[in-house]
Amino acid sequence: MSTASASGNSQLDRPNDEGDWWPAPHVATGVDAIVSVPASKSLTNRYLILAALASSPSTIHNTLISRDTELMLAALASFGTGIERTEQPDGSTTVVITPAAALERGPLEINCGLAGTVMRFVPPLAAVAGATVSFDGDPHARLRPMAPVLDALQALGVAISFTGEQGMLPFTMDASGLKPVGPVVIDASSSSQFISALLLVGHALPGGLELRAADGPIASPDHIMMTVQTLRELGVQITVDDDQRGWRIQPGELRGFTVTVEPDLSNAGPFLAAALASKGSVGIRFWPATTTQVGGKWVQILTAMGAEVHHGADGVLRVRSTGELRGIDYADASELAPTLAALCALADSPSTLTGIGHLRGHETDRLAALETELGKVGVKVTATEDSLQITPGPLHAADLHSYADHRMATAGALLGLAIDGIRVENIATTAKTMPQFPQLWADMAATAQAAG
Known part of the structure; x- marks a missing residue:
């Protein structure tokens, strides 16, 4: 066994065909690897x-x-936060955060990139x-919904002006009029980050925070549970x-902490799914005994699709193929959906x-991106407003776009493991949360090539 280690818009914005195309590794035998994936972006930010x-x-x-956390660190530095990094012998990074005596009030400019946690979490900060702060980001970021968290801030006395479309980046906020208010109601049907953004600063708001989700669905409730558990932990x-x-x-003081x-x-999902896609075995180091992460x-998902899953005393979660790869009906996959949809294409x-x-x-x-890209390799996909119906068919090579979306890129890599001739456009977009992905993926694939 070898090892690899390392520390909505309704219209589909399709990139040009002149992108940087990455030949996805393809294997003829099962991979056999243990992988160390980098730390959680959601928890880090x-x-x-x-x-x-x-x-x-x-x-x-x-x-x-990663790019998302570098953007967050840069944003915090703009407010006067002290940041000291230390590289550890195991390759991980320790960051010491020293709060500013008083947060800078600006005017400031914040680059959100394509990071939802930056564009949603930093305005409440x-x-x-x-402060008076101008926010903008990548072109794709200007298509991501922002209005609910901005509406909530306006209810708290924050003045917001938009350069382009209402409720979207870019915008400028003036929070000099922040005031305590009664219950704040927020629509979280398009992102749980709207609720998490306010909960994270609730203790520091004048009068604290009373928040209520508006009628209707709440997107990714698991991420809200993560936020609540993180707050309680601290x-x-x-x-x-x-x-x-x-x-x-x-309202109250939050003391410094060590985590x-x-x-x-x-x-970790694409690597674990690779065990089923290649009829092999993959382990992930340091898998927690309990977690609030949606991952x-x-x-549960891979067991239902036919895998043998074992969490050992050494902390490694091992997934082994049994030779079966069954389809699945699954609800609320959240950010796991692109990888899961790619695995379903191989079932x-x-x-559904x-x-x-x-x-x-x-x-x-x-949803539109997966319908288009999975269709290119021979899979019949029907996207509704809230679902994907996936019917596998004869598979063939294709060039797959990533849409500047790290999870579309890794889904393409997973397909390439099982389908010879897949190329993925702009694999570098995985640097959003996992800069090491191309090397980790190649190292994992090489274990099958060595076995073959």
């Missing part, structure tokens, strides 16, 4: 926001260093600072209504993925 609001320095071990007193649609946080960030279990669902029976309409507002319209 939550801890960074909270560390900037703490009353004393915080130490974050195994901090993810700016509100706490009483000592924030938060009350959650019995129906899981209301939250109350009293170690878990591996990114969503980013923890891979254990021996149809699959439901409860994922909010993915139309992610880095790209992921």
Whole structure:
């Protein structure tokens, strides 16, 4: 066994065909690898926001260093937060965050890139600072929904002006009029980040925070649970209504903390799925015994699709192919859906993925993108407003676009493992959350080539 290690828009914005095309590794035999994936982006950026609001320095071990977290670190530095990085002997990064005596009030300019956590989490931080800040990001970021969190900030007395379309990047906010208010109601049907963004700063708002989800669905409730658990872990007193649609946080001090960030279990998904796609075996090191990450669902999903899954005493989660790869009917896959859809394309029976309409507002319209790209390799995919129906067919080579979306890129890599002749456009977009992905993937694929 070898090892690899390393620390919505409704219209589909398709890139040119002149992109940088990456030949996806293809294997004829099962891979046999143990992989160390980088740390969780979701947890890293939550801890960074909270560390900037703490009353004393915080130490974050195994901090993810990727484009999304670099953008967050740059944003925090703009507010006067002290940042000290140390590379550890194991290749991980420890970051010490020293809060500013008083957050800078600007005027400031924040580049959000394509990071949802930056464009949604930093405006409430700016509100706490009483700052004047201009926000913008990548062209694709201007298509991602922002209005609910901005509407909530306006209810708190923040003035917001838009350069382009209402409720979208770019915009400028003036939080000098921030004031305590009663209950704030927010529409979270297109992103759970709207709720998490306010919960993360709730203890620092004047009068605290009373928040209620508007009627209708809540996208990715698992991510809200992650935020709540993170706050409780760090000592924030938060009350959650019995129906899981209301939250109350009293104002108070958050003391500095020391944490170690878990591996990114969503980013582990393509590697685990590779075991089934190649009829091999893949292990992920340091898999937590319990987790709030949505990627923890891979254990249930891959077992249902025919894998043998074992979490050993050594902390390695091992997934082994049994030779079967069954289709699945699955609800609320959230950010796992692109990888899961690619695996369903390789299955021996149809699959239906439901409860994922909010993915139309992610880095790209992921449902439309998956319908288009899976169709190129011979899979029949029907996308509805909220679901994907996937019927496998005879598979063939194709050039697959990534739409500047890291999860579309990794889904293409998974298809390439099983289908000879796949090329993925702009594999470098995986640097958003996993800069090491191309090398880790090649190292894993090489274990099959060596075995063959």
